[in-house]
Amino acid sequence: MNVTIKEVAKKAGVSTATVSRVFNNAGVVDEETRRRVREVAHELRYTPNALGRGLSTRRTDAIGLLLPDLHGEFFSEVIRGADQAAQQNRYHLLVSSSHTTREALQSALQVMRGRVDGLIVMSPSIDEHSLKENLPRSLPVVLLNCLVDDDSYDSFNIDNYTGAYEMVRHLVQHGHQRVAIIKGTEKNLDAEERLRGYRQALREAGAELHAELEVFGNFSESSGYEAAQKLLTLRAHPTAIFASNDSMALGALSALREMGVAVPQEIALAGFDDVPISRFLSPALSTVHVPITDLGAIAIQKLIHAFTEKNAHVKQQALVPTSLVLRESCGCSKQIS
C-alpha cells in the first residue's frame, strides 16, 4: 500500500542501500545516481518510514511530553515552550495528556516506548513509587513537578512553596488579617506546596489558621468561582483571597464581581502561575510568576544535553524560582503609596 524504499530502488535501478544513502546524505553516491533516485522518489511520493528507520538507527528524533491534564493556559504554555525548543534542535515533540492516574500514565509511557529518544514527564499527582516503577530505565527522562526526590533523575520543580509564602506574606504585610486560600487539587504536589507556603506565611505573621479559610478547589475556573461564593457565606469574610492558580483566581474574580464585592477594595485577590491572560484581567491580577514556557524549554535542553553528552551528562535537580508580580488585584499600590 505504502511505497517503500525497495520500490524506489527497483524503479531507479539501484539497491536499497543507495537509496538510503541518498536520503541520509551519508556515504558517497554518484551525482547522477543521486539525481535519479531523488527524481524517482519524488515521483512515487516516497517518504522514509519512521518506524523502519527508528528500528534500525535506534533513534527517532522525537521527544515525548507527558502531561497530567490540559485545562487552562498553563499546560499549553508548557507545550509551547517545549515545542519551540525542540524544533530549534530539530527534534519533534510528541505530546500526550490526561495522565492523572497511575494506569493512564503507565499506558502512555508504554505508547512512547520506542517512539521517542527521551521523555519529559510532568506528573504532580503520582506517588514516587508508582512513577519510578513505570519510568523507562533505558531512556533519558526529565521530571517536571514530580513527587520524586532522587538524584538519578534530572528534575525541575517550581518553587511553589516560596512563591506562595511570599505572596501571602505580602498580603499580610499590607494589613490583611483574614487571608483565605482556594486550594488546588488534592494530592497534587503543586497544590500541597502552595498550601504549605500559605500556612507558613500566616504562622510567621502570628495569625491563626482557620480551617474555614482553606476552601476546596481543583485548579479549574468553576471551582474558583464556587470557592469564592462559599467564602462570602462566612460570617467573617476574608479580606484577601489567595487562589492556588490563576484559573481559580479568575473564577473567584467573576464570583466576587457578581456579588458586588469590589476587588481589591473590599477583598484583595492573588493568583499563581502568571498565565498570559492574567495581566489582561480587570483588575489586572497580582500573581506569582512562573516561567512556564521556559520550563518546557529547559526540559528539552536538558534532554538534548543528555543525548549528546551521553556519559558526561550529570543529572541535576533544580528548583525553579518564582517571583511576585504585583498588579492591581492585591491592592498593594493603594495601601502602600
Next chain:
Amino acid sequence: MNVTIKEVAKKAGVSTATVSRVFNNAGVVDEETRRRVREVAHELRYTPNALGRGLSTRRTDAIGLLLPDLHGEFFSEVIRGADQAAQQNRYHLLVSSSHTTREALQSALQVMRGRVDGLIVMSPSIDEHSLKENLPRSLPVVLLNCLVDDDSYDSFNIDNYTGAYEMVRHLVQHGHQRVAIIKGTEKNLDAEERLRGYRQALREAGAELHAELEVFGNFSESSGYEAAQKLLTLRAHPTAIFASNDSMALGALSALREMGVAVPQEIALAGFDDVPISRFLSPALSTVHVPITDLGAIAIQKLIHAFTEKNAHVKQQALVPTSLVLRESCGCSKQIS
C-alpha cells in the same frame, strides 16, 4: 540495552512467538506458561517496543494531531477534546504544533509517517495545493479548518462566516452604526471568513465599510490590546468592536478599561470562539460559541470510523455550526429590555 522479547523468551524457556501471544492475548497458550512469561517479563521490566510491533502489524494505535499554533486556550481545548475521545477508543494522541509554514508542516507530516494510523490536520493558513501535496495518500486524514475544497477528504470547518455575520448583525440591530473589527492573522482561513461575515452584515445593514475600522490583529491578546488603542485614536470612535477571537477581545477589553472607556456603555465588545474563560471576564464576554472540544472529538470519531469501516467509510465535508452567546460585553440586554 533495552530488554527485548528474545530475552524474555529465553529466560522463560519459550519461543518469542509464545511471549508475543501472551502479550497480545492472541492464540492459545497454556495457563502455566502464560503465568511464567508474565512473571519473567515483569521481572525484566519488559515492554513491547512500539516500533517493532508497529512495523509488523502495520498499526500503531496512535493518531496524530497537527496544529498550526498553540496560543491561548483555543488549541489546548481542541487537544483536550481529541485526547479524551482518543483515549475512550483506546487510541493515543500524538500532538505536534507550530506548523504555520509549508516546510514546517511537511516536516511534521514526515515525522508522523509510520507513527500513526491516522491524522487530524488543522491548518488554516496553508494553501490547498501545498497541503494536498504533502498529505499522505495512504492514511486516513481529517481536515479541520483547512482551505481545502475536495470531497476526497473528511473535513470539518467552523462556520466562521455565519458566526461573524450573526454577531455583527446583532450589534447593528442594537443600534451600532460604527462597528469596528479587529482582524485575525493574515491569509488565515478563519480570519478571512470572519472578516467576510463582518462585511456582509454591515453591507446588508446599509452601513458603509470604513477601512479605518478594520484594524490589524493576529489572534493574540497583545494585538487586541494594541488594536483597541488604535481604534480610540480615530476622530470618530467606533461604538462597537468585534474581535476576531476571544483572546483579542480580552486584550481589547484591557485597553479600553485602561483608557477609561466603559464596556458596553461607551463601546460594545464581542469576541469569537467562546473559550472557557470568556464567561468569567468582566464584563462577561459576548461571543460566538464554537464547540471547540467537540471539534477534536468528532475528528477522532471520524478517523476511527475510517479505520473500522475501511472501505464502507464515506468521506464527509461538514460545516460546524456556531451560535451566539450574548453575555454582558455587547450590552444588548441593556438596550433591549
Next chain:
DNA sequence: CCCGAATGTGTAACCGTTTACATACGATGT
C-alpha cells in the same frame, strides 16, 4: 488400536530501514 481433532508451542518469513563489509572497476604510481 487407530484416526482426527484439539491444544500448545516452535520455526521462520516478514514489516521498512540502515550500515558493516564485500565487490567491482578505473586511475595512479612504480
Next chain:
DNA sequence: ACATCGTATGTAAACGGTTACACATTCGGG
C-alpha cells in the same frame, strides 16, 4: 604489468516484534 587506492555500488544482517504454518502431544470415539 602489477600492487594500491579511491570511488561507486551491492549484499545481507541486523533492529524488535507478529503470525502463517508446521509440528508434537494428548485425548475421545469408533
